[in-house]
Amino acid sequence: MSANSASVGRSKQELETPALCLDLQLYRRNVRRMVDFIIGQCGIAWRPHMKGQKAPELAHELLAAGAIGVTCATVYEAEDLAEAGVNDILVANQVAGRHKLARLARLARRAWILTATDSLAHLELLSAAAQTEGVVLPVLVELDVGMNRCGVPPGEPAVELARAACRTPGIRFAGLMAWEGHTLLFEGEEKRQAIHDAIRSLVNSAELCRAAGLPVERVSCSGSGTFLHSGELEGVTEIQAGGGAFCDLNYRKWGLENDYAITVVTRIVSRPTPTRIIVDGGFKTMSSQHGPPRPIGLGPLKSLVLSAEHGILELEQPDTERQVGDLVEFIPGYTDSTVCLHDELCVLEDGRVSAIWGIPGRSGRR
Ligand SMILES: Cc1ncc(COP(=O)(O)O)c(C=O)c1O
Missing domain, CATH: 3.20.20.10 (Alanine racemase)
Known part of the structure; x- marks a missing residue:
């Protein structure tokens, strides 16, 4: 059973994170x-x-x-x-x-x-x-x-x-x-x-x-x-x-003006200081190959460090709004090197999970 198989019909808020999402x-x-x-x-x-x-x-x-x-x-x-x-x-x-x-x-x-x-x-x-x-x-x-x-x-x-x-x-x-x-x-x-x-x-x-x-x-x-x-x-x-x-950020850099359909949804697990946000997605969730991911809706970042299961965001300005348990959504730097880290794709329609699709083809196991 997949992490999010019970999420169909629920809102994005209720996803098990980190989750790879497709709008x-x-x-x-x-x-x-x-x-x-x-x-x-x-x-x-x-x-x-x-x-x-x-x-x-x-x-x-x-x-x-x-x-x-x-x-x-x-x-x-x-x-x-x-x-x-x-x-x-x-x-x-x-x-x-x-x-x-x-x-x-x-x-x-x-x-x-x-x-x-x-x-x-x-x-x-x-x-x-x-x-x-x-x-x-x-x-x-x-x-x-x-x-x-x-x-x-x-x-x-x-x-x-x-x-x-x-x-x-x-x-x-x-x-x-x-x-x-x-x-x-x-x-x-x-x-x-x-x-x-x-x-x-x-x-x-x-x-x-x-x-x-x-x-x-x-x-x-x-x-x-x-x-x-x-x-x-x-x-x-x-x-x-x-x-x-x-x-993704790369395709935009390469001149394509499409919308960002893939995001990685993470959850805040710690707020050690007013400028530091820790999320539950690191380099096992988001690749920095071909450029780092970008969080949506946060102010300018001083730095983003991805360790295995932590994303460490250091903001330029203090933030008192975001709390432990809130979501932070990232646009991948390069979808190719991010999607292959996941087993499933959470399909979103109008902000709700409409399906969970498997991501096969990575290993040749059958
Ligand atoms: C053989 C081949 N065709 C086309 C592409 C371009 O693919 P995409 O449009 O997914 O960037 C690649 C990229 O690596 C490729 O190796």
């Missing part, structure tokens, strides 16, 4: 904005990334709103979503290791699973797993368009690997993908240019493949901090932006 109305508004831009304005298909969102109920929300399928970072996430009836999934990663490859290939029996590769050696591993399972795996060749993570260089190396994918048994070459994550660090016109340069190298590589007679069905890319600019270009067929449906 479903704000989430739906964010989703609508992304659908309107990506599908409506740009005419591109939407394949939102679930690495941060994870909950299958959210995947179904996204599909109902118009997404063609979803993107995952791991086989585990994909398995849990497939189990919940999501049947069009891109595992946008290089899956390696005998057991994981077998799980990926087995999954392709239950759902339409697309995955990524960036080397001949990896292609052979995918091919062996697919043939053992008796399936054909559709594969995207991943390009490194400047992030210096995975991927082959754009241009001829991409064409070469695409050609190899076309003749590899158990594999069906389905197109190209890239993630222009390095451009998140830029601002203004410089950012727009960096995104355009990255996406053009992807789209041009797709054209080179087509010119070589290779069937490029999909050109997949982009995230919540970049799609506003990549969507301006021709040639992209799918956008992977996902975390922006939650939004």
